[in-house]
Amino acid sequence: MGSLEEILAGFPLKERWVYLDNAATSLKHERVIRAVERALREFGVNVGRSAHPPGEEATRAFERARETVASFLGVDPRCLAFTFNATASIHAVLCSLDLGKGDKVVTTALEHHSNLSPWLRFSEVLGFDVEIVGFDPETGTVDLSELESAVDDRTRVVAITHESNALGSLQPVEEVLRLAEEAGAYVLLDAAQSMGALDHDFSRYHFVVAPGHKALLGPHGTGLLYVREDVLEELEPRLLGGGSTKRVEGSSVVPSEPPHAFESGTPNLPGVIGLAEGVRILEEVGLRRVERRVRRLTDRVLEGLLDLDGVEVLCPEARRATIVSFVVDGRDPDEVSRELGERGICVRSGTHCATLVFERLGLRGCVRASLAFYNEGEEVKEFLRAMEGITRRGASS
Ligand SMILES: Cc1ncc(COP(=O)(O)O)c(C=O)c1O
Known part of the structure; x- marks a missing residue:
């Protein structure tokens, strides 16, 4: 320590x-660099069900990393998936909701393109509506009364940033959560700038996305997706592949249990091990x-x-x-x-x-x-x- x-x-x-330029990505600590190197040297094979010793060691290390990060956030490890960045986490949520005609997603003009373009593009394909709420130019805060009018009984998701990466303004996210829950909508909180920098309880939001490579001090190519436990049951993971598919029966897919249902393809093992070391540094400070x-x-x-x-x-x-x-x-x-x-x-x-x-x-x-x-x-x-x-x-x- x-x-x-x-x-x-x-x-x-x-x-x-x-x-x-920490909002773009953080500097990497010597301990994180060493953790990445150790992972590659000592158990740099694939994570999953490999029944050989290095494969088992890699899987154990990956799951230990999940426990480290989950404990730091005060959430159940089952609710925490490792992704490749915040953008990938947003796509995983979008694909797992049955959005379609008649549904609405409310977001804000403060968002990073990552939390705007996916909703806008998929709305063209799936037929749901997107409403973009404005902000006050003096405070950089979302217009809460406009948001309140936008969130109605058609609204499935309110996708909002915690801290604007362009202006630095913190958003009234607890109020947004209250408004959304009253209307029966989910909140997707983009914690790209705040997770690892602010002492905030993220466990209450339906979805929280964050990169591992910014304030959490992890390497590039790491990200997190938190899904609240009660919401896990309501999702149909659709960003599927190896690891996230338990089996295919005829022409239907049986997804793995969460969090693995959100972890398709070969994960970034060295990145995740480095991220866990970054989180340990934050815990020590x-x-x-x-x-x-x-x-x-x-x-x-x-x-x-x-x-x-x-x-x-x-x-x-x-x-x-x-x-x-x-x-x-x-x-x-x-x-x-x-x-x-x-x-x-x-x-x-x-x-x-x-x-x-x-x-x-x-x-x-x-x-x-x-x-x-x-x-x-x-x-x-x-x-x-x-x-x-x-x-x-x-x-x-
Ligand atoms: C507020 C916000 N959301 C999303 C992102 C996208 O993060 P990533 O590049 O890890 O996908 C960023 C990155 O700068 C950001 O600042």
Whole structure:
């Protein structure tokens, strides 16, 4: 078990960069890298019913990883499937619901394309309706009264993000859960930005999707799907293949029991083992402390940017935890990002796979600084100093 200082010192890329692009993916800790390597070296064979020793070891390690992550989230391991990213988890849910003509899915203009495009595209094929609810441009919060009117007795799913990846605004997801449950609809919570960063009880939502590779500190190509126990019985898994199919009887398919019914094909064994190690790191730091640290760093970024002439923070009134988005007067966001990159500071620019957000704000994009608990106060200072230089030169040119 490592001290906080040891853990903070264990991210190799931190030595080279001030990394403020954590909303895209997290830096990988030395322990996660070693866990991936150990899995490949010691039991890098297939998971499943192989009756040979390395196969059994791989299966045991995979299931132990599930228990680690489930215990961290306070959920039953049966309700937790490993996928390849948040996008794959959303598709698994969509395919497992009998959506059709007469049904409605309610989502928001704040969503990442992952939580928008699948619903829109499949609505064309399956005939259900999609209603997209707006948000307040000052707070970046979904318009709850519009949402309340949209959610009716035809609504099967309310698909909403917990924390907007484009604006950083936290959504009133408990209120959304209450509204949806009153109407008999499911909530699919996109916890891509919040899981592993916020101390939140995810067990009450019908579906929670998250990547393993962001705040949970796992490797690329890992994701999670949580399905609430009572909802498991109501689903018909349809993203099927090896592992998720128990048997085929004539022309009908008998799916495996959950969670394996949601795990089709060869899983990302080394990734999942690395993800479990990432979660152990978070447990050692303590999720409360993780949240406190990241919120404090984000507040410093926000305050620093608000003090700079020529910088406009998007949704300055937002309740936020890990992300601050902004534009610089007269400067293209990509140019700002490149200039920061030249000084060793990594941020993201563009529309962040959330084009509706920018369409509604009337912007072509923004610069996004996104924090993790392992960032340091010194790194925030360096970023703000660089921003001061950029805006000062902008003003004098
Ligand atoms: C809010 C949100 N939802 C979904 C996704 C998609 O995650 P993944 O790339 O793991 O599928 C992201 C990724 O940035 C995100 O920020």
